[in-house]
Amino acid sequence: MMRQYELVERVQGYDPDADETLLNKAYVYAMRAHGSQIRASGDPYFSHPLEVAAILTNLKLDDATIAAALLHDVIEDTETTRHEIEDLFGPEIASLVDGLTKIKRLDLATKEAAQAENLRKLLVAISKDIRVLLVKLADRLHNMRTIEHMRPDKRVRIAQETMDIYAPLAGRMGMQQMREELEDLSFREINPEAHRTISERLKRLREESGDLLREIEQALSEKLAENDIEAAVYGREKRPYSIWRKMERKQISLGQLSDIFGFRVIVETIDGCYRALGFVHQSWRAVPGRFKDYISNPKQNDYRSIHTTVIGPHRKRVELQIRTREMHEIAERGVAAHAIYKDADGKRAANGAFPLPKESNAYRWLRHLVDILSEGESPKEFLEHTKLELFQDQVFCFTPKGDLIALPRGATPIDFAYAVHTDIGDSCVGCRINGRHAPLITELENGDEVEIVCSKAQTPPAAWEAFAITGKARAAIRRATRMAVRRQYAGLGREILERALERHGHRYSEEEVAAALPRLGLKIQTPEDALALVGRGELASRDVLSAMKVEGEAQGGRRASGGPLRSIGKAMRLPAVLSRRGTEDRRGAIPVRGLNNTLPLKIARDTGAVPGERIVGILTPGEGVTIYPIFARTLKNFDDEPDRWIDLAWDVPENSGQRFPARIKVAIHNEVGALAQVTQVFGENDANIEHLNMEAGGPDFFDLEIVLEVYDVKHLNRIMTELKRKSLVSSVARVTGDSASQS
Incomplete structure (x- = not known):
């Protein structure tokens, strides 16, 4: 276990201005607070927050974050309160620790609901101070590193949660190294057999390849040096989960994978990145379709790099990532690269805080995620929205004005429309992709120019939710559907109330309805709320009339509610x-x-x-x-x-062209051609069979129950009359619900 002075030295190694007193105080307080508590591994509990702090020192985080890491479990797992932490360490650290504390004693029906509420609280805290996320990720990383001490069922549940939520969060914040380790540790628990098979395959490849990795590194370095490009080349072996994901995505076997190794070329300038790319492509043949320029089009997590694959030394496929040192720092540490802000004199800011810069893509995405939290009406919806937003693979599309829109792979123009603006999505009726009309369910590809066609009269169909894959689009479609249904019920409620008032000799007035709301004794805020309840049948119109103090006899001398039948x-x-x-x-x-x-x-x-x-x-x-x-x-x-x-x-105009259903019962003789006579009448009279059921009515008859689509009652009567004239038709009747009324 790391000693107190060792932790202080590690922090001061990258931040000489770190507050030594604060770190010592947090170390001692946390150690005493956890006291004799023991982890499942048998280690002292304090070893966990200490390891979390150590992980964060590798990310070079500020002293306040390190102190919060040491204290992150004291409110949840000891008798310590937030008030005590604030008194001893100040509001900044107290806020960080509170943001990391799970919601206790919350009366929720399911574990899913509890998970959603805790995640909601965490994300809101993260949006206020990104350091909450950094501590949480380090906390989860250490728990995953020691997960073998937990029960098997609990291990799988935690690993799945890590794979679904925390690893993607690390990736979206640009912390690729942490994301990869979290994914790999989770993969080992979720699919141990696949993890073991791939690990053994990698071990054999290592033994067979010998010094191949070092030879390729040297060949690349020499080739760049020959062209006066100063670069550092690092080779690395892909992790088992990264290999597994690629096998799943490309539907190939482990033996078909040829690019197990990847190489990073680190240069000094952006110009050096493109010069290095040119010399690499001149020296070795590029693999078609494997080039991506994330310098020109950065990912939403601020990742920037050039990706290419070539047939390199020894005719091996070599994946290259070419980037500057600054890009490499952001790629590895993500938002943690912003850890210590300096003022104009180069000193650390007084409060030590480092909210992400306003222009940061990761910051904008995080704020957007928090904005959609309210869209989910249930824990299931909230978790779904969050997971949908944590995508990795992206396509880059453009508006007609040239604005870049990043979307998850598999996104449609529906997702594109909502990514531009919710109002654009709600009013979308069609699209043009690269100048051509295309269905709204078309899967978008990199570089597509998408133009959305809008109409103010449009309401997004509920069926769109099945084609949208982003959380924002699905949330907006659900909200629009709920609002459309609410408007329908409010419209029906208004119709019902207007008729009820008319029968009492009164005219509908929204002002009178609004004035009556307090007398209804319900939590109804607007007249539309009341009308929707009336339309849904949850509030009787007579109760609204009573609240409006409408009195008098209905037209015809009797009240509207009740009376003899x-x-x-x-x-x-x-x-x-x-x-x-x-x-x-x-x-x-x-x-x-x-x-x-x-x-x-x-x-x-x-x-x-x-x-x-x-x-x-x-x-x-x-x-x-x-x-x-x-x-x-x-x-x-x-x-x-x-x-x-x-x-x-x-109130349907004649010749409207709209058909309506009528259920009829036809008895026919059990003879050849009887059914043909019936269907012939329908065809000749422009009627449509929506449903037909045929049952034996005896040895000589069959009963047909048919839902027939017709224009009006005249149309139906003409058809029924012609049916009766057919020699093989015995009887025709309208179905009345539990018996037939002869026509």
């Missing part, structure tokens, strides 16, 4: 307010202008309903209104629930 037609029973009106007086009815309107209406499947028929609606809480024809026997099930009855009237 009487018969209309052959088998129809309606609440009095509906039954008193004949088929002509429909002034208070809600108009039904088709099924593609803005109201949440649907037609009853057991009967169907078509324009020209008298119809009513049954309001089901949370599902909207189901339309029934007045002869539907199913309606008797709602006799005792008058508040659910909604008066409806068709």
